[in-house]
Amino acid sequence: MRRGIAASALVASLALTATACGGSDDGDSKADGPVTLTWWDTSNATNEAPTYKALVEQFQAANKNIKVKYVNVPFDQAQNKFDTAAGSKGAPDILRSEVGWTPAFAKKGFFLPLDGTDALAEQDKFEPNLIKQAQYEGKTYGVPLVTDTLAFVYNKALFKKAGITEAPKTWDELKADAAKVKDKAKVDGYWGSTQAYYAQCFLYGEGTDTVDASAKKITVDSAPAKKAYGTWQSTFSGKGLHKADTTADAYAHIQDAFVNGKVASIIQGPWEITNFYKGSAFKDKSNLGIATVPAGSSGKAGAPTGGHNLSVYAGSDKAHQEAALKFVKFMTSAKSQETVALKNSTLPTRGDAYTSQVKADPGIAGYQGVLSAAQPRPALPEYSSLWGPLDTELPKVAGGKEPLDKGLSNAELAIAKLVPDFSK
Numbered sequence: 001m002r003r004g005i006a007a008s009a010l011v012a013s014l015a016l017t018a019t020a021c022g023g024s025d026d027g028d029s030k031a032d033g034p035v036t037l038t039w040w041d042t043s044n045a046t047n048e049a050p051t052y053k054a055l056v057e058q059f060q061a062a063n064k065n066i067k068v069k070y071v072n073v074p075f076d077q078a079q080n081k082f083d084t085a086a087g088s089k090g091a092p093d094i095l096r097s098e099v100g101w102t103p104a105f106a107k108k109g110f111f112l113p114l115d116g117t118d119a120l121a122e123q124d125k126f127e128p129n130l131i132k133q134a135q136y137e138g139k140t141y142g143v144p145l146v147t148d149t150l151a152f153v154y155n156k157a158l159f160k161k162a163g164i165t166e167a168p169k170t171w172d173e174l175k176a177d178a179a180k181v182k183d184k185a186k187v188d189g190y191w192g193s194t195q196a197y198y199a200q201c202f203l204y205g206e207g208t209d210t211v212d213a214s215a216k217k218i219t220v221d222s223a224p225a226k227k228a229y230g231t232w233q234s235t236f237s238g239k240g241l242h243k244a245d246t247t248a249d250a251y252a253h254i255q256d257a258f259v260n261g262k263v264a265s266i267i268q269g270p271w272e273i274t275n276f277y278k279g280s281a282f283k284d285k286s287n288l289g290i291a292t293v294p295a296g297s298s299g300k301a302g303a304p305t306g307g308h309n310l311s312v313y314a315g316s317d318k319a320h321q322e323a324a325l326k327f328v329k330f331m332t333s334a335k336s337q338e339t340v341a342l343k344n345s346t347l348p349t350r351g352d353a354y355t356s357q358v359k360a361d362p363g364i365a366g367y368q369g370v371l372s373a374a375q376p377r378p379a380l381p382e383y384s385s386l387w388g389p390l391d392t393e394l395p396k397v398a399g400g401k402e403p404l405d406k407g408l409s410n411a412e413l414a415i416a417k418l419v420p421d422f423s424k
Helices: 009-018 049-062 075-087 101-107 128-133 156-161 171-185 196-205 223-234 250-259 270-278 318-331 334-344 362-373 383-398 404-418
Strands: 035-041 066-072 094-098 143-148 151-155 265-268 288-291 306-312
Touching (some): 035 049, 035 075, 035 318, 049 066, 049 318, 049 334, 066 318, 075 094, 075 101, 094 101, 094 318, 101 306, 101 383, 128 143, 143 318, 143 334, 151 156, 151 362, 156 288, 171 223, 171 265, 196 223, 196 383, 223 404, 270 362, 288 362, 306 318, 383 404
Parallel strands (some): 035 066
Antiparallel strands (some): 143 306, 151 265, 151 288
């Protein structure tokens, strides 16, 4: 899951206009001739894209008969753009697909099943949960490229100043620590997000979710969910707990405060590792503490598994698909993933890519340590869209404009429209 990483819509529009997609490349469909692939990359255009562009050059140098047209599409626009393009048979040959998009596009028939293909020849090298998350109805539609999860990240120096020697293991401990930081370090100890993706941690802490996919039941307004969101709501008021920011720029405000030592801890993902290090508080990288998110009353601690897969467009011809499979295998190889991790500070999806050099980055090593607590999303095509209603209601609740019960009731009604075959 990536947040706050959009590029200029105008630039993207020009790039897409100028780029021919794989399904309609002129003269490139001959199996014995040169093939030109189009890859839509949704990574951060500033911090991450240069590394992927360099890998594209390496691939082309080793495969003279394959050219790759690289297009960086802003993450927050890519899902709709691909949906439109695939529906009109004009999609790119390869998409960097967020894990939540993969089952949705697979259901529509837009992605090629990859089981038994060269792209998944080394499937046993990948984390099993990540392969599972790339599947829909028993078939695999993506090869994991990068993964992520949320963690409790904290400023070790500020915690030490408050006499705190380790990260909190429960939300009650977090609140107590926040008060100590406020007393001793004179800054807020914790600043939480009102976004539904971040609040998901609280649901897992109570052993529940927005829906029970296997039972086809909506659970966002259940007793465990109400308890979870009640705990979430309580982290916005109290000594050392920053009040809820419900503005459009909340993400940037929270991030800026943390990297510059104005708040001691937040919940955040590894996509911000490089930006952590740019802040004044983490010029010394070892000052960044990374721990599993605090546990709920069930004793469980967890966060959603995010990340991106490389998927192949089912509408491309055979020559393009074969070339695309070769490209996907190269980009998800251990060597390529090691390169990406070293350059971008993102998490590899296969164990053999966690080399000693990669684990020398304290950010990567720290997040690798919390991956075991991450929970894969159910193979429900509509799952990612379920956060939409909550993103509407939760800021109102956190800002005191709506009671929690009303917010969850409204969210339940909206979610019921997204999964009409689910019971309440």
